[in-house]
Structure formats: structure tokens, C-alpha cells
Amino acid sequence: MVLHRPPAPAPTPGSRTGGSWRSWRAAWTEAAYGPDGFWSTQRPGGHFSTGVGVGPLVAEAVAGVVPKGGRVVVDVGAGDGHLLSHLVHRLPDVALVGVDRRARPPGLDPRVAWVEDHHDVDTGRWVVGPDGWTEGAAPLLVAHEWLDDLPVAVVERSADDWREVEVDDDGHERVGPAPAADDRAWLARWWPEGRRAEVGRARDVAWAALVRSAVRRGGRALAVDYGHEAGSRPADGTFLAYGAGRQRAAVPDGRVNLTAGVAVDALGAAGEATGAATLLLRPQAKVLTAVPDAPADALGALVRRSERAALTALDRWGDLWWLLQGSPT
Ligand SMILES: C[S@@+](CC[C@H](N)C(=O)[O-])C[C@H]1O[C@@H](n2cnc3c(N)ncnc32)[C@H](O)[C@@H]1O
Numbered sequence: 001m002v003l004h005r006p007p008a009p010a011p012t013p014g015s016r017t018g019g020s021w022r023s024w025r026a027a028w029t030e031a032a033y034g035p036d037g038f039w040s041t042q043r044p045g046g047h048f049s050t051g052v053g054v055g056p057l058v059a060e061a062v063a064g065v066v067p068k069g070g071r072v073v074v075d076v077g078a079g080d081g082h083l084l085s086h087l088v089h090r091l092p093d094v095a096l097v098g099v100d101r102r103a104r105p106p107g108l109d110p111r112v113a114w115v116e117d118h119h120d121v122d123t124g125r126w127v128v129g130p131d132g133w134t135e136g137a138a139p140l141l142v143a144h145e146w147l148d149d150l151p152v153a154v155v156e157r158s159a160d161d162w163r164e165v166e167v168d169d170d171g172h173e174r175v176g177p178a179p180a181a182d183d184r185a186w187l188a189r190w191w192p193e194g195r196r197a198e199v200g201r202a203r204d205v206a207w208a209a210l211v212r213s214a215v216r217r218g219g220r221a222l223a224v225d226y227g228h229e230a231g232s233r234p235a236d237g238t239f240l241a242y243g244a245g246r247q248r249a250a251v252p253d254g255r256v257n258l259t260a261g262v263a264v265d266a267l268g269a270a271g272e273a274t275g276a277a278t279l280l281l282r283p284q285a286k287v288l289t290a291v292p293d294a295p296a297d298a299l300g301a302l303v304r305r306s307e308r309a310a311l312t313a314l315d316r317w318g319d320l321w322w323l324l325q326g327s328p329t
Helices: 024-033 057-063 082-090 181-190 201-216 264-272 284-289 298-312
Strands: 072-076 095-100 112-116 140-144 154-158 161-167 173-175 196-198 220-225 240-243 246-248 257-259 277-283 321-326
Touching: 024 154, 024 161, 024 257, 057 082, 057 140, 057 284, 057 298, 072 082, 082 095, 082 112, 140 201, 181 201, 181 264, 201 220, 201 264, 201 321, 220 264, 264 277, 264 321, 277 284, 284 298, 284 321
Parallel strands: 072 095, 072 140, 095 112, 140 220
Antiparallel strands: 154 161, 154 196, 161 173, 220 321, 240 246, 240 257, 277 321
16 A cells, blocks of 8 residues: 555535535444444455565564563454465464454464454554463564554544545535644644644554553564654645555545554554553655575575565565564563
8 A cells, every 4th residue: 555645536515415524533433343334345355455565574583583482473454365375374372362342264284373352443442452462471462554544533624724535425625623632632742734634542542552452571573564753744635545446546445445654653652651662653665674584496586586575665565664663582
């Protein structure tokens, strides 16, 4: 996924409406998790590829940040299970657990355990939760391209202040009320400038829960995601839609994957507030450059070169952020 807003169709201010107006946050949540929602009916591989599906390079880097003595890796929002499938061969002595609201992917290696669980963005809680996924000491909890899918409020500047953006069933937009007090405080701290923005508060909450659980057991949490920092937030925000391999118009109909980049500095602050240390905050291009090549024949070396090129190219996966927090040992 790339984070550039689609050039067309432009949002239509409320002239023609196909249904009831709701905040984007409410509409996005229903479009993602309702009975006909995208994540209730679709699988990631049917619509886009992520870096862990390209080859084993990301998994090799992930294996390198497992805490010393760590005996369990949990992939949160594990999707089609690509990361865990690569880790099976690299970490044969480590328990591997996939967590996702969807069912276990068919054909996933039997050495990988799977927990169906759902994180509710409205309450900030899981049904089961990190402490119920595994009891292993010093776990590594990984959220690879998960946080950007968690629905958040979309806001637009109107006169001098932020207002929520509302949407109808067809994707037409209009300016709504002022954001809730917590969202206004988040915007004032993390995204004060710009024409449009997304309020990352729900991602901060979700991330802090993972970090807290990891640190309590001497472990770490790793987020790998599209994002931005203060000073380089896109003026028009990063909210967009994907479907069937292409960028689409953002319509809350459950047929497209709605996504927005993660404010990685806000995420880092939320993790540190749990007592964790920040061990790494760096673009993927730099993280993967440090991973050595395994010995390979000519064909293997060629495959590896093209995998590394795709995963480090800035217009593909190279500008994903890696945020590692937790126990320093
Ligand atoms: C973009 S896919 C990423 C899959 C995988 N991590 C990868 O990088 O290929 C996001 C995954 O998160 C899951 N997901 C989204 N929201 C969730 C939630 N609130 N609770 C649990 N799983 C969720 C979806 O079912 C989907 O499998």
C-alpha cells in the first residue's frame, strides 16, 4: 500500500446523498468490521500485497529483534500468515502465534498456533487480549501493517479549527461537528497544521496495550507500518482506499480496504508512557540494508536482490516505519 490520496473521484460536498450521514470514524468501523465489512469478508492477499509476502527478508530482520531468551513471537493482525511462515524455518525453537479477527489461513504450517481475536477500536479492548494469547516469557509482539487499518476519525480544517468529516453511503463528504475533546487534544499535540488529518488516538491505545503486555513479561513490541512524523505530516492527510490491487475511491461499503498512515511519533510516546524504552525508530529501507545476504547460488542471489530492492524502494515498502519498544535486553 502507498499513502497518496487518489486523484479522483473528488469528494462531493453534500449535494447528492445516497444515505445517512455519519462520521468517517463510524462509517469506517462498520465498513471494516460489520457483517459485510471488508475484514469480515475479505482476505488481505485478495486485494494487495504486503512486504512479508515478497520473501523472507523482513522475517530475517524480525528474527533479529527477538529479545535475548525470548521463546515466543506473536504476529498481531497476522492476515495470511506470511511472516510466521517465514519464521518457522528461522526460529525453530520459538513458539509462533498468529492473532487475527479472521480464521486461521488454510495451509498455515501446523507449528504455528492461531488465536481468533478482535480489537475493538471504540473501547480500546481485545476480546481475549495479549495476556491470553500466550504465557511465554520475553515475547516479541509484532504488528505488521495492522495499525494503519484501525479506523480513526478523519478531520478537515474549517475556518480556523478542525471539524470531523462526515460521509454518506456513496462516499460523498460534508463537514461535521467539532471533534470530541480527546481527539481535539490529540490533534493539538500531534497534528496542529494542515487541511485534512486523521486522529491517531485509537492506534496509540492499541499500541500501548501491546507494549504494556510485552514489557510486563520482559519482552518487546514491534510495529511496522506506513506513517509520518511531526514536521512531515501530509497537508491533506493520508486516508485512502484499496481494492483488488488498485487505489480506489473511499466509499464505506465494505468492498475496499480503508487505511491511513500512523503518526509514529505519537505511537512512540504512547509506548514510552507504559515504561518501555524505544529501541528503534527507523524507515524500513535503513533497517533492511543492515540485514546480511545468506550465501546463495546465482539465481538465489538475483531473487534476493530484487526482493531487497522492492522492500527498500521509497515508493514501495522502503518508507514503512519500524518502531521497536520494550525491554532493552
Ligand atoms: C493489512 S492486513 C496485514 C496482514 C499481515 N500482517 C501482513 O502484513 O501481511 C491487516 C490484518 O489485520 C486484521 N485486523 C484488522 N483489524 C483488526 C482488529 N480490529 N482486530 C483484529 N484483527 C484485525 C485483518 O483481519 C487483516 O488480516
